[in-house]
């Protein structure tokens with residue numbers, strides 16, 4: 275197996291821990307429930323059915339009650355929500371609420387957050403994918419305990435049968451000696467029936483485990499090849515439930531696919547392209563000029579159910595003299611900066627992060643573009659958003675595409691509630707743009723940030739160390 279193939283294989287395994295993003299299952303969302311701005315973190319379970327943890331921070335207004343309701347995003351279940359759960363306010367911080375909800379089935383879910391307070395009521399719907407990411411093995415202690423119980427009960431049952439055959443019809447006080455042949459036969463029959471019942475139970479259990487593992491989430495993969503148009507990428511479905519189709523994609527920010535090319539392992543060139551779909555699951559894009567190397571491909575897509583996925587692949591590209599980037603396509607060289615990235619235009623992109631970044635905790639990653647005079651430059655929306663940021667772990671185990679509204683794809687929001695989506699489209703942005711996100715694991719990351727200024731999309735790159 276070649277190094278590239280091995281790497282691709284490892285990549286797929288890592289992607290197996292993913293859902294909408296790669297290796298970053300938690301959902302972060304900033305939005306308004308009526309008059310109340312909220313920052314929501316949802317930590318979905320990795321087994322289904324399972325419990326999702328929900329954290330709500332009230333960013334403004336007097337709030338007296340926060341209620342949580344999980345429903346599937348589409349279909350009959352969406353019309354008949356269960357009774358809402360009350361979120362618990364934190365004793366130390368009255369603006370912080372916590373709750374836990376059961377997600378019962380696979381697929382695209384949403385959590386409806388209903389807020390009551392001094393300014394009336396409001397609701398925010400946060401899409402959350404419910405995917406089985408692993409099988410929970412039984413704890414060893416528990417399996418020994420259950421095995422012991424099974425042996426004890428089986429032996430007990432056989433001896434009860436034996437005792438009742440041998441002694442039930444005997445007068446009190448009479449001692450029975452030896453084991454009559456009839457008793458031994460009955461005990462053997464009882465033992466055979468018990469072994470048969472256990473065998474049946476074992477195969478039932480195995481069958482159930484098999485059907486669960488069939489439902490384990492298997493990410494889409496992406497294969498790339500050079501074509502006359504430039505680059506062709508194709509979505510490959512490893513086969514995962516009837517839930518997934520490839521002919522049901524909906525546009526996100528006006529594009530069916532957001533494709534990121536990252537030169538690997540240097541991470542020193544990044545391109546954000548928008549291939550056009552030519553046939554079901556087959557996309558074409560022109561390529562910009564780029565240096566030779568291995569490029570990782572991350573294709574963000576959204577299904578009409580609201581389920582967002584990132585398909586992962588890899589391609590070796592030769593030195594390419596391509597077409598200039600235009601429209602929403604952007605990218606370029608990304609030498610890593612710590613907090614100030616020099617742009618080709620002579621401007622600088624700066625990162626402002628309060629304090630050290632800890633894994634899983636929500637942080638506000640803020641960025642601005644400074645002119646040669648050191649003043650903050652005016653920004654324009656880029657695909658309806660103040661900016662787009664990709665958090666990429668240097669070992670390849672994490673890829674997350676984040677917006678000022680958080681880590682939820684806007685097309686998923688649109689499926690949950692079109693009005694909410696419209697409200698989130700940003701007509702005016704900046705001069706500082708911030709991204710709420712909780713980095714999933716400790717380690718070294720790069721953040722690639724894209725913002726538009728003076729009619730051009732600028733790409734900056736920043737290194738980030740995340741502590742446990």
Ligand SMILES: [Cu+2]
Nearest residue numbers: 662663675677
């Ligand atoms: Cu984006």
